[in-house]
Amino acid sequence: MAALCESFTLCGLSPTSGVGLGGGLLALEPGPDPDHVLLTDRGRTATLFKVSDQKPLGCWSVKHGQVLTCPVVCNFETHEYIAVHDDKVLRIWKNEDINLDKVFKATLSADVHRIHSLPNGGPVVLFRGGDVRTLDALLEAPQQEIENVISDEVIKWSEAFMEGKQPVLVFTTEKDGDFFVYVQKLKTNSLHKYKLEQQELSKPMSFTAYIKNQIITLLCLCSNDCVYKVLIPLQQNTEDTEQILPKSLLLNLSVSGSVLKGTSFVVLDKDHIAILGSLTASDEEPKECLTIWNTKFQTLQTSKELPLGTSGQLWCYEERFFFTHGKVLTVIMYKCETSSLAAAVGKLKAGKSPDVSAFVNWNALGREELADSFQSQQSGALKYESKMTLRSNKNAVANVQTDNLPVGKVLRNLKDVPTRIFEDELRQLMSKAQALDLQASIGSVVTALINRYKTNPKHYHRNLLLEIVQTYDLSYSLCPDLMAVALENKDVRLLQTCLLRFPDIPEEVTYSCLEIFLSISEDYLQRIDVNLESVICYIDIDSDNKEVKTEIVENGFSPEQEEGTWDNPLAEEAHLTSDGEMCPVGPQKAALLNAILCSAYSEVFLLPHLKNLPAKEAVLFLRYLFYLYVKCSEKINTTLPGMSSPTINQIMDWMCLLLDAHFTVIVMLPEAKLFLSSMHKFVRAQIRFYSELNKIEGSLQELQRLHQQKDPQTYSIEVLEII
Structure with a gap:
């Protein structure tokens, strides 16, 4: 079985971004590390990206008037980059090189079609001839004579492989409607030529290949x-005979009356x-899409519609698809599992060490599936037993016997009972949940509580929901409506707990949580029970205690060391103390903001929302971040005390995000x-301080090196003076 997972944008493809839009990219090749890729545009530029960070690590361009005619590749043995521009000019450079006009250059005697780089075999150059x-x-010998092996044929596709320790290059050509396959073994310098079997009304448009067991x-x-399959044995006795290779049908790209007009494809396994x-x-308009097919069972496994269109190019590295979608380069992760009939019908049992996520997607379970999933003890079902007789007023439910009922039925029977009885029954239900389906059981309880609130808003089981989130390992996908209801009720304590526990x-x-935390008044928060564990160690909780702290500054920086570091109006507003600015927000709001800082996020998706933050709240949040940064900088270990306190990296990342979103x-x-002036002066002082530390570190390293060279045999006293 196969599935498409999350997707994200690697980079934009606007003409000014360094990646051109002229019919897509020239190529995308693997970089020096598994998480790196090299993009070559149809022009002058090559860019190295780190995929997981979605950021460029380097960008190189040939000068005006020159054009890259061959995709840039990486030499995995030397970590150098190789490119060809203007058909014959070879360039080789390293990461630290900036100007390609000053790197190694060699002019070859023939036009290059493509360079293929092998992890253990080095780069291989295929010429157009x-x-x-x-x-x-x-x-x-760059000017050595290059033989013209093919005559009047055009190379359509090429790929290099390692068979054992021998590099093998395979390429296809076309001439007058006929297609040929060449197999070149580099170590033995043997070349075999084959002709593909012709088929009426069928013409090869794209190729891919793999090697296994000398085939x-x-x-x-x-x-x-x-899709057709052609088998080519590597072991051949003769080189002169041009064999005709038969094609066998591998896959018919039609399903339920629809036909896929493929443009490019890759082999996954x-x-x-x-x-x-x-x-x-x-009866429908064509829709561009990315599909995964099972060749064993001739089935379409999954597909994703691409409404913005593509260039028809597809690459695959490290279980990631790369393709252009509109004006961006999109990355989609995928997974492929064992292909078997049992897996196809959903009866494949998990192995001894199944790779199962700790969090389940509650949306994937239908309501009927939910009830059925708890029906039997053997399948890890949850059986609810209650022999309690409920005694209440005349309108209460009497003798609700729920022995051995599925969870879904239990919840339906409790729909109209009073709040106290409802919560007691749910607590018993959770206590009987078995470990195997614990999350699904708790998820059903949370869903029942949320649905009960939606039916009647007066039934907001805030304490029970908070107890569940604090006790069990849940996730947002398991109960997606929970935080929406908490936002609706401005339940900041529940939101804080979810932010700290949901991954x-x-x-x-x-962002919605951040907006509420910043806009809510301090007076209101003082009446709310908020978890203060993340701030209690460095913010004075007693508002009546205005005593100035006299803690010693350990990192060498003090406001008094630089005249004008703190301006008087700002100091008065922020209640300046000897160890820096006091917190611009109260402890309750600070604890809530810390939960935001500690939550997981993706910069690409968070930044557009941050731009909607009102200016007043943005400045307040930035001041709080700066306060935390000063606090972190006071100590040598640069970490804040307390539980669930934000790290200095999280503080700096959020400061950069906020400045990017609201700089103007x-x-x-x-x-x-x-x-901003105070922030600038403080950061400038920090830079000077760390610069001096770097000098001391360099001096100590040099002294250590000198000490290792000189090993005195007798007792001696040495005085070291650092100037």
Whole structure:
């Protein structure tokens, strides 16, 4: 079985971004590390990206008038980058090189079609004439004669593999409608030529291949909406005979009356392939989509519609798909599981060490499935037993016997009972939940509480919901309506607990929590029970105690060391003490904001929401972040005391996010001018301080090196003076 997982944008494809839009990219190649990719545009620029961070690590361009005619590749042995521009000019450089005009240059004697880099075999250069050379051989004599192996044929596709310790290059050519396959073994310098079997009304449009057990499996995506397989043995006795390779049908790209017009495809494993193309039906408009097919059972496993269109190019590295979608380069992660009939019908048992997430997606379970999932003890079901006779007023429920009822039925029977009875029954229900389906059981209880509130808003079981979130390992996806209801009721304590315990809160919900925390009044918060564990160790909780602290500054920085570091109006407003500015918010609000800082987020998805934050709240939040930064900088270990306190990296990341989102507004606000000036002076002092530390570190390292060189045999006293 196969599935498409989360997706994100790696980079934009606007003409000014360094990645052109001229029919897509020239190529995307793996970088020096598994998480790196190299993008080459149809122009002058190559960019190295770290995929998980969605940020460029380096960008190189040839000068005006030159054009990259070959995708940039990485030499995995030397971590150098190799490119060809203007067909014959070879360039080699490293990460630290900036100007490509000053790096190694070699002009070759023939036009290059493509360079393939192998992890253990080094780069291999394929010329347009079909000749193949290793990069090392070319660098020894760049102007060596290159043979024209193919005559009047055009190379359509090429790929390099390692078979054992031997590099093997495979490429296909076309001439007058006929397609040929060449297999070049570099170590033995042997070349085999084959001809693909022709088929009426069918023309190969895209190729891919893999090697296993000395056999090359070549796959052809053809114009008749089918994928064919061609087997090519590596062991051949003769080189002169041009064999005709038969094609066998691997996959028919039609399902439920729709046909996929594929443009490119990749092999995922022995049973799965991914195809990018246009899905067409007789009565509908074509829809571009990414699909995963099971070749063993001839089935479409999953698909994702791409409404913004693509360039028809698809790459796959490290279980990630890369393709252009509109004006961006999109990344989609995927997973492929064992392909078997048992897996296809959903009866495959988990292995001894199943890779199961600690959090389940509650939305994936239907209501009937929920009730059925608790029906038997053998399947980890939850059986509810209650022999309690409920005694209440005349309108109360009498003798509610729920022995051995599924959870769904139990919840339905409790729908109209009073609040106290309802909560008592749910607590018993949770106490009988078995470990195997504990999360699903608790999720059903939370869902019942939320549905009861939606039916009648007076039934808001705030204490029970808070108890459940604090006690059990839940997730946002398990109970997505919980935080929405808490936001509606401005239940800041429940929101704080969810932020600290849920690992998968969407950025939009995180922003909604931040907006409420900043806008709610301090007077209201003082009447609310908030968890103060994250602030109690560094914020004076007693509001009546205005005593000035005299704690010693340990990192060498003090406001008095730099004249004018703190401006008087700002100091008066913030109640300045000898160890820095006091917290601009109360302890309750500070604890709530700390929960925001400690929550997980993606910068790409959070930044658009932060831009909607009102200017007043943005300045207040920025002042609090600066206060935390000063607090962290006071200590040598740069960590705040207390439980669930934000780290200095989280504080700095949020400061950068907030400045990115509101830079123009904050600069223009008069009330932010003094604060920004103080922030600038403090950061400048910190830079000077750490610069001096770096000098001391360098001096100590040099002294340590000198001490290792000189090993006195007798007792001696040495005086070291650092100037």
